[in-house]
Every structure is written in structure tokens, then in C-alpha cells.
Amino acid sequence: MPPPPVNLPTVDHLAVLVVVDNTTDRSDLLGEHGLSLWVEADQGRLLLDTGQGEALAPNADRLGLPLQEADAVVLSHGHYDHTGGLPFVLDRARSARTFVHPSALAPRFSRGDAPPHRAIGIPEEAEAALRARPVTWTEAPTEVVPGVWVTGEIPRRTDFEDTGGDFYTDPECRQPDAIPDDQAVLVRTERGLVVLCGCAHAGLVNTLDYVTDLAGADAVYAVIGGLHLGRASPERLERTAEAVHRYGVQVLGPAHCTGPEAVRFFGTRFPEACVGCGAGTWFALT
Ligand SMILES: [Fe+2]
Ligand SMILES: [Fe+2]
Numbered sequence: 414m415p416p417p418p419v420n421l422p423t424v425d426h427l428a429v430l431v432v433v434d435n436t437t438d439r440s441d442l443l444g445e446h447g448l449s450l451w452v453e454a455d456q457g458r459l460l461l462d463t464g465q466g467e468a469l470a471p472n473a474d475r476l477g478l479p480l481q482e483a484d485a486v487v488l489s490h491g492h493y494d495h496t497g498g499l500p501f502v503l504d505r506a507r508s509a510r511t512f513v514h515p516s517a518l519a520p521r522f523s524r525g526d527a528p529p530h531r532a533i534g535i536p537e538e539a540e541a542a543l544r545a546r547p548v549t550w551t552e553a554p555t556e557v558v559p560g561v562w563v564t565g566e567i568p569r570r571t572d573f574e575d576t577g578g579d580f581y582t583d584p585e586c587r588q589p590d591a592i593p594d595d596q597a598v599l600v601r602t603e604r605g606l607v608v609l610c611g612c613a614h615a616g617l618v619n620t621l622d623y624v625t626d627l628a629g630a631d632a633v634y635a636v637i638g639g640l641h642l643g644r645a646s647p648e649r650l651e652r653t654a655e656a657v658h659r660y661g662v663q664v665l666g667p668a669h670c671t672g673p674e675a676v677r678f679f680g681t682r683f684p685e686a687c688v689g690c691g692a693g694t695w696f697a698l699t
Contacts, residue, residue: 419627421601424560428453429609429637429696432472433464433498434668437692441475443468444692447494448639448669450609451478454600457558459485460506461598461638462611463498466536470501472692480505485557489611489638490595491517491535494669499539503546511548512555512563514594518543524579524586532584551596554627564596567615567623573649574616577641577670597638599624602699604663605634612639612670618656625660635664635698637690643672650675654682664698666690 433449447464449472460483463469473480483506489495496517503509521534535543549555553565569591580590595614600607608624610617617640621633636657642650657665657679665683667676668690680687688694 419554419562420556421562421599421628422560423601423603424455425699426453426455427600427602427607427698429698430476430478431668431690431692431694432460432476432478433468434690434692435670438689439691439693442472442692447497448611449498450638452561452598452609454558454561457484457561459483459487459509459557459561460502461487461609462489462495463502465494466497466501468692469498476693481507483509485510485512487512487557487563487598488514488517489597490514490592490614491519491521492612493533493536495611496535496539500542503542511543511546512551512557513543513548514552514566514596515550516594519582520584521590522581522584522586524581528585530581530584530586533580557598561598561600562627563598564620564623564627566593567595567597567619569615569619570622571616571618573652574619576614577612577644597624599628601628601630602634604698605632606630607635607637607698608633610636610638610640612641614641617642617653621656621660631660633660633662635666635696636662637664637666637668637696639669640667640671640675642675643670645672645675650678654679657683662686664688664696666694666696
């Protein structure tokens with residue numbers, strides 16, 4: 414089935430600030446396993462993800478982030494390391510609309526060596542904060558602010574990409590979790606398409622294939638965010654690099670859960686495009 418049409422005008426201004434990441438070069442910011450990106454476009458500002466909850470508040474204050482003026486808060490998926498900061502964010506961003514795939518609220522677990530297996534879904538307080546006001550549910554592509562869209566569910570078309578881990582929907586870890594809530598943000602600038610990923614559990618190639626379908630484009634200018642390739646096979650890394658090359662990606666910011674080996678691999682393969690992505694990094698994309 415062809416994807417629904419997306420009206421993706423070219424925005425004149427787009428900047429992305431990494432507010433939370435696993436790493437940071439700045440001594441005045443906190444790093445934590447998590448991701449949060451502040452996005453400024455012509456006609457709106459939004460936060461994509463909120464980290465796991467420790468780093469967001471101090472980093473937002475250090476970076477002078479005007480969270481109270483956010484127009485939207487988007488969750489890339491329902492893992493704790495992207496949603497734990499929601500109570501703080503929604504308390505500050507009183508008028509922001511929220512954009513979430515309904516499956517983000519499902520229980521989910523990561524299998525350890527022995528039970529009890531670890532709950533890794535959205536924390537209770539975060540879910541309560543989310544449910545305290547209207548949510549825009551994003552199974553399908555949805556406009557967040559003018560010119561900025563979130564994909565909704567991303568079709569899984571490749572046969573070499575998985576979700577990147579031992580993920581389950583039940584505490585016994587019997588029912589595999591396909592993480593259908595995984596979604597990316599896309600914006601068109603004069604330089605080309607910009608794609609922001611939370612963890613890219615759908616697979617980076619599936620994500621790039623889908624956003625280019627949605628945009629009617631055959632190239633991608635920038636990819637920033639978590640790419641979840643820590644357990645990727647050499648074949649998957651190679652085929653991911655092929656896609657990055659095919660789409661002509663000029664700015665590649667592998668963040669958060671990409672995995673150090675995959676970051677090194679991309680750095681070697683795309684030395685011109687690959688850039689550090691720790692907390693405090695600004696991307697001027699127009
Ligand atoms: Fe993550
Ligand atoms: Fe995740």
C-alpha cells in the first residue's frame with residue numbers, strides 16, 4: 414500500500430540541539446543512557462524524547478532551553494530512556510501538544526540472564542503525566558508543527574534489520590516486541606531531507622526508505638539520533654552503509670544507542686559526514 418501523502422514544504426530554518434545523550438564533551442552537562450533533541454523550525458519548536466529523567470532538567474537549564482515555549486513534545490517510542498523526563502517536560506511545556514504512537518504505552522521488557530527480567534517501558538509517572546492531557550496518537554504520518562512531521566509506524570521491509578535486542582512485551586520474555594511505536598521525525602530543508610531517530614528500532618534502512626517514500630525524495634541530507642546497531646552483524650552494518658551512501662547522506666550524527674563499534678565504522682566509512690553527537694551539540698541544518 415502506498416504511504417499516505419505528506420505535505421512537506423521546505424522550511425527556511427532548522428536547528429537541532431542535543432539536550433541529552435549518552436555522552437557529552439561539556440563538563441557543565443550531564444550524560445546518561447538516553448536521548449533528547451530540541452528542534453527549532455520556522456514555525457515551531459519541539460522536543461523529541463526526554464532522556465531517562467536525570468539529565469534533562471539540569472541540561473535544559475544549562476543550555477537555556479525555552480521549554481515553556483515548546484509547541485510539541487514527540488516520543489520516538491516507549492522505552493524508559495526516551496520517556497523518563499516527561500513529567501519535568503510536561504510540567505514546563507504547559508501548552509505543548511504531545512505526539513505518541515499508542516504502542517508506546519505497552520508494557521515491555523528486556524531479557525537478562527535470569528528472571529526477573531527488566532521492565533524498560535515508559536515509567537508510571539511519565540505515563541500519568543502524558544495521560545493528564547490530550548495526546549495526538551500517531552499510527553500514521555502526522556504533522557507536528559508546520560513543516561515538521563513524525564512518521565508514525567515504519568514498515569519493516571528489509572530482511573536484515575531487527576529491533577536490535579532481546580525485547581519482549583511480557584515479564585516472562587516469551588512474546589517478542591517488534592516495537593511498532595518506533596517513529597522518526599522528518600523535515601525538508603533546501604539542503605534536503607533531515608531525519609531524526611530515537612533508537613531506529615525499525616532499522617535505519619527501513620526508516621530511510623520510508624521517509625524518502627513519504628517525501629517523494631531520493632536523497633537524505635542529514636540523519637541524527639540513536640541508530641541501535643550495537644549488536645548488528647557485519648552484514649547489517651555494511652548494508653546500512655550502502656543505504657547511507659545511496660541516499661547521499663551529508664551529515665550523519667550517530668547518537669545514544671548507536672554503539673561504539675558502529676560509530677567507529679561510520680566514522681571510517683563516512684569521514685566527511687560523520688560528526689560527534691554528544692549533549693550540547695548544535696546542528697545548523699539550513
Ligand atoms: Fe534508546
Ligand atoms: Fe529504544
